[in-house]
Amino acid sequence: MRTETSLVRRVGALTLAGMLLASCQTAPQPSPQTAAAVPAAQPSAVAAVSYAPASTAVARGYSELVMDMASGAELSSVNADAPRYPASLTKMMTLYLLFEEVEAGRVSLSTPLTVSAKAAGQPPAKIGLKAGSTITVDEAIRALAVKSANDVAITVAENLAGSESAFASRMTAKARALGLSRTRFVNASGLPDPAQVTTARDMARLGRALKTRFPQYASNFRARSFEHGGRSFRATNNLLGKVAGVDGLKTGYISLSGYNLVATARRGGQQRLVVVMGGKSEASRDAKVTQLIEASF
Template sequence: MSNLRPLPIIQRVFAALALLVLLAGCTTVAPPDSVLAVPAPAQKYAAIVVDARTGKQLFEVSSTAQRYPASLTKMMTLYLLFEALDSGRISKETQIPVSDHAASQPPTKMRFRRGESIDVDSAIRAIVVKSANDVAVAVGEYLGGSEDQFAAMMTSKARQLGMTSTTFRNASGLPDDSQMTTARDMAVLGMALHQRFPQQFHYFSESDFMFRGRLVRGHNDMLGRVRGVDGIKTGYIRASGFNIVTSYNADGRNLIVVVMGADSARQRNDHVEALIQRSLSPTMDGAKTRLMFAEQ
């Protein structure tokens, strides 16, 4: 890590903004000035860009500050679900029962009735595309025996992956004062999903799916907006602001971009696009970076 003394959060935000403005003037396709505005209150904003091929950190602001993950939590729910698939414990046809507790979760959800179930393949799509809280809880109960036990499994897996500052309390990301993470840890999880489950990663690029004869649409507007973006997950609760982890994979470059705490989905997405353009700029070649991970 850098030997420089860390700046207070607000100073780091303005320093990062100044750097973005400077570099944007050198890019071949400069993003509009409005895109460069830091899209968040200082106490919520955090961001990081990592080269997923090398582990090099290309940009960060408050990336180790504690933040609420919101539905980014579901990335870990899916990680454990993918592990269960890989181990043969379940198949994509396995039926997951939806308990009364799962069905009672607040929206966004698929609105199951008592006694209904969902197959694993549809459950994955419901979590990725719809960010369905009822399905996430049902998955947690099925794999962990209870949602509390599953949350403990999630936290344990986080430590194994090197997510040193994350504690999970539920499977969905719904508000819990003790459920915390950092932008850095979310980047670690995004990289782990891409590297550990390449055969499942295609789910994160889906923007809609059919379920029981109904088209279910998603709300990750980064898909289709920027060429090369192939996932991963959005999140929002009032305490967190608008969060996103985005994977960019094109022209031999693979980036993981995390933005947390934006005031709106539009501001968040504009900021992600600006960070992608900055990171792909030829002026970044040879720039001083810090190795984020010694090993993966």
């Protein structure tokens, strides 16, 4: 996700104290009509809101983690619990909740999702949805997995929960249920917000949960392009087709986070998941992930 908005500039100017204060605000609550469907967040020994980093903190080096996909064992890590902004890695949770809705039968792959003016007005990356139009769940999955489309993320959130804030409450509750104790979501896209925080370790756990719980959607993360409305959108994951065995998963970028990537790879019956957060460029991030993949096999 590549966007520089006035919000990014304002957030970049915040002091550490201000950011900590912002992150300690009460989590958004679901609307009355959706509250019953929102699972209660599980108590955590570590309050996620205490992990909001200063803009200077997220610029120092990488956070990284290498995991064996089959067992979930961590093979190596550096700064894996350092606070980070997830950027579009957020969409892994948006997809996780969408997959759950399909699994529960509350929506199908052919269900049309209505696009609001808010969703249509999101900054890039996007696929250019128009207010009042619709996109099917199947198309939404591909747009999120391949293009990391912000307009689609908000469309999914609003259609499943009534509002993005209600959906974000579900996201954080699901994070707690999955053991992501240092993650807090406040939006469905990963667009800049100082209260939306995570760690490399939490993103590794989420990536593994997403692919192991819902293997039937794996082809979406391997796809190198996505067609919609007569246009072709190239995958944001540059390692697909370039690094042997890479078969997903999700990229992310805002200026405060640096360049993030959760990548999965399979070779000789073994599977690896690599997380790198805080890259100074796409090229340096991709090189780091590639190095870790090669070393892990």
